[in-house]
Amino acid sequence: MPDPLGPLSTGILAEAERRWDLLTAADPSLRRAVDLQRGLIGRSVQLFETIRTTGVRAWPFNLDVGRLRSKLERGVPLLRDESWTLPVGPLTDALLDFCRMLEVSGAGASAAHISQAIDSKRLDAGSLLNASLARADCDIRDGAIQLGLAPDLLWLTAELAVSPYAYFLQRSLAASLPPDVLSTWDRGDCPFCGSWPALAERLVDRRVLRCSLCAAAWPAHSGCIYCHEHGDAFSSAAIDRARPERLLETCGACGGYLKALVSDRPLDFPLAAVEDLATGDLDAAAAARGFRRPALRKLLSAQTPRPS
Ligand SMILES: [Zn+2]
Ligand SMILES: [Zn+2]
Structure with a gap:
């Protein structure tokens, strides 16, 4: 190891x-x-x-x-x-x-x-x-x-x-x-730091989410990672048919979107940031369709530091 x-x-x-x-x-x-x-x-x-x-x-x-x-x-x-x-x-x-x-x-x-x-x-x-x-x-x-x-x-x-x-x-x-500690976590935000993922990675046998801050990877539940929508309101499609490995997941129920990449290897730190930049066209396509990344989930915290 x-x-x-x-x-x-x-x-x-x-x-x-x-x-x-x-x-x-x-x-x-x-x-x-x-x-x-x-x-x-x-x-x-x-x-x-x-x-x-x-x-x-x-x-x-x-x-x-x-x-x-x-x-x-x-x-x-x-x-x-x-x-x-x-x-x-x-x-x-x-x-x-x-x-x-x-x-x-x-x-x-x-x-x-x-x-x-x-x-x-x-x-x-x-x-x-x-x-x-x-x-x-x-x-x-x-x-x-x-x-x-x-x-x-x-x-x-x-x-x-x-x-x-x-x-x-x-x-x-x-x-x-x-x-197995992460097995109970079925949320779209990171089980370590609470950030939204930069993108989803579609590996050979599973779909994982990659944190935009701490680079953690955790298993993604199916459907929309933000609101669990599984029905017709959720879709996953390639924007450019010539590049089917780059997908845009959109959800009409909550208005959220997520970029997804078919990948043959995990995008560990700092590769997710590189792919995030490389898929800027997908962000633009999502925005043009009216989708956005939701705000961070609010947690009641014992200590909420404030910049001063
Ligand atoms: Zn994280
Ligand atoms: Zn949703």
Whole structure:
């Protein structure tokens, strides 16, 4: 069994490069977006290595399996309402780097304003990062508006910085749990962090959902992952008949959509982000048909950190 706290496989990074090359060869207009993502993911992988190799091995979880099963049965994601100390220093360094990369890649002054708010301590990076990991989207957006920052960009930059740590927690926790623990989870949101999946993967023998934040994979129930619709209102179809491996799942009952890829191998961190970019045309097709990704599920939480 591979070391759950070992490095990312070089094969995964080579696969990311291969997919970026294919993407820009098929559509040269995506080169700028691919270059930006290459930089962002390179920094994410570097942050993951920092987290993995420096002092976070003291595992913060109470790994009582009965307790964790009970959380899942109550619909509470495993990483929610746990107490640990976020490695704020390395995550903030990465957050500022992400702001700089976005600043020179089109986000301009909006990204610079976030860096300035953090540098001047008007925005507390630790509160922001904890709120992101707790998926407190309304709190982050309210905090952004109060500070005159772009809400979507603040959400994105915090998510970029938190994602490698969420992946580290998810990967470590998954390696410590009996394999059947997730069997009671039949929800569309992630059993670890509560995010919606970036996409569904249709592997040879099963359909799994891939988390957009922590890169967890979990079995998908059939039909709409958001509202369980099984009837005629749910459909799954290829937008481009020449590319039947790329599907759009839409639901007329709740208005939600999900991208699905027929894949011969799991899209572990950071490949799902690459495929998410590569399937931007499916997002556009869904939006043109009036479908959207729903808001995150609200949970009553014992601790809802607010950015301040
Ligand atoms: Zn997750
Ligand atoms: Zn639905």
